[in-house]
Amino acid sequence: MYKHAFAAAFITSILFALGFFVPYVGEALVLVGFAPLLIYLSKEQWSYKKSFFFFFFSGVLFFGITLIWMFSLLPLEWAGVESASIAYALFVSAWLLVVCSFALWWGVFGAGVAYLSIWMGSHSWNLKILYALSIAGLWVLCEYARSFVIGFWGFASGSSSFFSEWTLGSLVYGMTDGWVVLLASVGGIYLVNLVIIISNVLVFLWWSTASTKKKRVFGGAVILAGVMGVASLGGVFFVKWHERANRSARSYEVVAMRTDIPRAFVYAQSDRAASLRASIGHVVALPQAIDILVAPEDGDMLSFDALNGMRLIDRMKKNNTLLVDHVYTRQANGVESRTLYWRPDGGIVGFQGKHILMPIGEYVPLFVGSILSLLGYQHAVGTYEDARALAVAEKGPPVTDVRGTYASIVCSEASNPNMVRSLGKNGADVIFLQASDTLFRGNYLYARYMISMARVRAIESGRFVVRASNAGPTAIIDSVGHVRALRAGGSEGVAGQVPFLHIVTPYARWGAWPVPLAGVLLALGLLYRRYPQ
Template sequence: MWSVKNMVLAGLGGLFFACGFLLPTIGPIMGILGFIPIFFSVRGAQVTYAQAFGRLFFSGLIFFGLSLNWLFAILPLDWAGIQSGIVGTAIFACIWTCIILGFALPWGVFGLGIRYLHERLHRPTSFVLGVAALWVMSEYLRSFVFGLLWVAPGQSIIGPDWTFSNIAFLFAHTPVVAFARLGGMYFIDLLAALAGAFLYVLLVRFWERGKFFWAGVSVVVVLGGFFLVALGMQWFDGAYVYPSTRVANAPQIKVAAVNMNFSKRFYFLPEEQQQKYNVIVRLLKSVPEKIDIAVLPEIAEFTNFGIRDPVLLEKMRSQDVLLVDHGYIARSGQPIPETIYWRSGSGVFASQTKELLMPGGEYLPWVLVEGLRLMGQGLMVDAYQGTRTVYRGEKVPVVRDRLGTFSSILCSEMMSPRIVRRSANAGAQVFFAQTSDAIFQGDAYYLNQMLAMARLRAVETGRFIVRSSNAGIAAFIDPYGRIVSSLPKGEGVLVGDVALLSYETPYTRLGDWPVWISVGGLLLFILYERRIWRW
């Protein structure tokens, strides 16, 4: 019976975290409280390592099963060439199960670590610091899992890039996001875990002494203190770390983000391509004011047709507009997605290829190819590979133009702090987030996570991010993670001013230092505590 109670506690922890994504208003609170039932579920000397792993693995299944519910928006899979609803649902179920199991595995390892720390670290302070470090390490390792699951030569990358459902995203719309300037998303992970572990230790002490009132007070005090410190950090960031005067005094450019409304497609027929072209022409011609840059979403392929409309051409020429398009180029017979930089006088003068491809949307992983062929879906595989499959390129970090230095972050690349930080260090002054949200069709939970990622990347690098979508939200995000303006799903153009910024942030300079501090610090704590215990 006690084991069942602990499984319920573990599941409750996963549910708390998931509710943070499902109900963003309470997300920051759930991002701390979620740790408490998890720690209670593996408390006690009688808990075995197998039980600790199983309980946290179960907690991870609950969490990822709910927080990644937006994956169901890709059904049916006719856009991927699978016409049978039954077959498509079966394939999706297999993929979804692999993702959830793969992401839950590091949580199980986290459970093993908690059990070990309960045994080895006998001081409450050491336990708090130890489990917080362990959490950061497990989340960093989890960012490798997606790439390991969906390997495909020439298309996939195995690296710390896939940060789905990281609890740092729960704090993207709060003052806590200011800490990302210092140490990125993993610093927020560390702080949230420290607050959760500290609160757990207090609750254990008060609960054991029967002081239930003070247990409740401790919850309010710790949560209130955490967010008061975050407010202080937000002020300190705007005053000293990244002064707002930098933004106010920087050169400004006017940018137009084009929002479109694509439907799910296996591929676009010629007449549908022409419709896309006509919509973009109409939207660009509708912009009343003078603009410096027009950003189109992923898969716009506007310049593929050649800009033939004389009115638009004259407008682009007279205003000297830089057009940031997206299309595909064949290299060595392989289609590669890339951002295209075009001006009326010089045509295409620069490009950036996409480095982080989305499995399923842009290529079929090896395990999926073999599985589909075994299921008798060889024709579907051949059709997909002949129409949708693309290959990754070696991304040029930035493109230099007379207006400034820019970098395009193509859709899934926004998940990767590594890719965005590299471009910032190469001199990018503004980021263009060209996204393809078509297969998710504006799912609210999906868009919330994507916007949270963009807000964190903006704070980490101290740059404006201009988001353009083909079936989602267009947005201007400032260097403090605030959404300055946005446009809901549908056809339209969002126009705004952005600052050209070239300053380093502590994060762009030092990278994911919380991960390495956690690794080294945890080892030192274990060695130190064991030495004292032997005395």
């Protein structure tokens, strides 16, 4: 019997994982992915241990598959670890820690499902609807708790917070080609998660009660089609709303650069000079007027161009182009990562800082530093901190200029929905996403993952997201999550008309309201479970 349980867990993980890496299939697969595991565990009389273990096991497989792109970080010579064997041992240990910590919350969810499921067998469909809602509430709370895992393991005093929200691994990122994801504009990824589990549980309930296999398959297909159909009808109205807003908004020609930097972690100017010159050459050769030019993280285009012929600056003077540059500045608390807004006729327009740093990528977490020190690698920690460690900067409000109000997020900040939400709520007309992807250069899985996150952030905020990268995908994404322009290779960027929108989505206005709603739904299920009379 255990082989059937492992098979069910494997099928669940594969269904979810396919949505991340195969276009257009994710929505349907995510909406039914848990059904095989639920069906099997119901036959096992909802054993707590089995439910916890097989949900945990399925989570390990799912996160292991969807986060496999992290192995692009190897080898770790960039972090001061020269021994290949030690580098692999350290990395695999850290990777497994993240994967298992994520999967732990799937296990907690599985145990909770078993607890709630014991009483549902012979009850009416009205109570089964309550059962589905309470399980969906449990899932949302587990996903919300899981979003703080990276903040927990990545904590370092002065560099991060225990309460940094990282939504890496959310099932929502596997369904960005569908309609259901548009619900993120109403309640963020947690509302979408609520719908995901309701759909899964309804399919499971129908499968468990239908008398024949034919009825099971037909009923499951009807439920799936119903969820997707209702979502598509709502999505049509949502898209029409945004189309009207786009027509009434002022649009500007925006160019996002792709500098095609070779794989490296710390650069000398000479290492990137040829790539930057080629990228600048493409911008200079564009025939259209450029209103805004967005450089990637670690761009420092202004300083480079000033020392290399000023071709870009001269081109910007023609249209008084706003440059959205990225620089590192030394402040009292250390070196900060900052977005610099600059215009030829007025100089510096404003700054915004990077407030959420990437663990290991931009600072050494307390846990990792302690392990390295115990292993005798104090010198590696010191070398890394001298060469790369950054200080947390204040994000600051959106920056207002003659053309509109702008906001930037830098690389890892894209995984934090609340940050992007607050920028849109505080008046930003457009979101610029500056990314450094050199260590993941050429990794298709990573590129698709990053674009999926950017698409969801665009939907949540109701704003165009312009992503500029030095080695990964450069794109213009509209306010309903459609990719208007994309370039994944070469030193040529993307260009397009970007409307500056002023609409406020329900999510931007009210935030993650599905999380407290999930608490209420779970409480109702627990109350009935405890006091069925």
